[in-house]
Amino acid sequence: MQRDMDLCRKILQVIEGGNDRPHTIGVTDLGEDEAFNVTQETLNYHVKLLIQADLVNSSGTLVRGIPVVRGLTWKGHDFVESSRNQGLWEKAKQTVKEKTGGLTLELLSAALASVAKKALGIDD
Template sequence: MRRDLDLARKILLAIEASKDDEPASIRLPMREYDDLHLSHHVRLLMEAGLIHAIETHRIEPGLAWTPHMLTWQGHDFLDAIRDDAVWETIKSKFADHGGDLPSDIIYEIALDEARRKIGIA
């Protein structure tokens, strides 16, 4: 399964928008994506150190990984990619390289765009 940057960003935004650190309060984009894609991306974000997540051993269909909260690094990363114009620039550069850029490069692109936007680049 390929990494979907839009889904990853939506998950980060949903976690941040939750009122508390309870997984049940996080509103994931359930209508747009199936459980497998959501779980896979929650796990990827956890493995990248951007979020804390809980593995849920379910027999029934549902999320195998449930997001819990952003890490400090996750907050920093989300702050860097929050702006829609910055996000579109990142996606464009990501596509130019065949969708294969490491997350630290994505973060650097986001920081460069943020610096340019506020005039310190």
């Protein structure tokens, strides 16, 4: 299964909008956006990736195969904040894809910071 960074971003936004009580994320939590018409299996896979990347806190348990989450980590909050603006998000993704041909969390985070600095008129 391929990693979808747009889906990862959406999951992080959903978790941020929730609470820190242990809970699962279901496909209905993503809303009715056609871009996120995914299966629960795909969603579970991406939640597990976000836990592995230390962006999401987890209780370490599964409910009917669905990972139980407990909110975002500091790193997760930073990523959500830096990717909140849709225009900056698209520019960062485009920049990384053009230069490297792929998307990684590390490169996206760096590109988001760079794009934001440019928007603020701050030189790197």
